[in-house]
Amino acid sequence: MDLALLGRTLMKLGEASIPTEGIGGHGTSAQSVIIVAADIKAxxxxxxxxxxxxxxxxxxxxxxxxxxxxEAGAVETHTDPADRRRTLISPARxxxxxxxxxxxxxxxxxxxxVLEDPERLDEVKAALRVLAEHLGPSALTRLGD
Structure with a gap:
């Protein structure tokens, strides 16, 4: 199995499921924003x-x-009390x-x-729940460099 290809496919499917009405254009890709948001959450x-x-x-x-x-209200920023030149980012409360x-x-x-057999929707969603449970953003932290 090509894990990189599967990961890209899942990312694209996730992006396609995000509602985009009324958010306007941005210079950053949804994929980049998702990756940054996951890192900030972790x-x-x-x-x-x-x-x-x-x-x-x-x-x-x-x-x-x-x-x-x-802008979307997903994160909050504040000045680092230890180094006032730095801004710290956290998920919005x-x-x-x-x-x-x-x-x-x-x-x-x-x-x-996208499913070749839409009758298997529940099976695929169950598999995605298992992957999310075991391979959430914290998995990248455990991976390290």
Missing amino acids: HPGTPVKDVAARTGFPQSKVSACVARLR TASPRVAEVRSADIDGVLTR
Whole structure:
């Protein structure tokens, strides 16, 4: 099995399930924003520099993703009390309406469109739940460099 190809396919399916009505254009891809959001969730109170190091993205790309996430109400930023020149990023304490909308997005329609046998939708969703349980964002932390 080509894990990289499966991962890319799952990422594209996830992106396709995100509602996009009324959010306008952005210079950052949904995939980049998702990766940055997952890193921030796994490492709350983190500076942009550290997110860039963990994701492999340039700091400018991480900053653009953080701006998009802040605009959506998904993250909050605050000045680092230990170094006032640094900004720390954390998941928002309360989900904004946009974040709640994305989190509640239904994947059934996307999966039904791409499955060769739509009758297996429940089986595929069960498999995805198992993968999510065992291979969530914290798995990347355990992987290390």
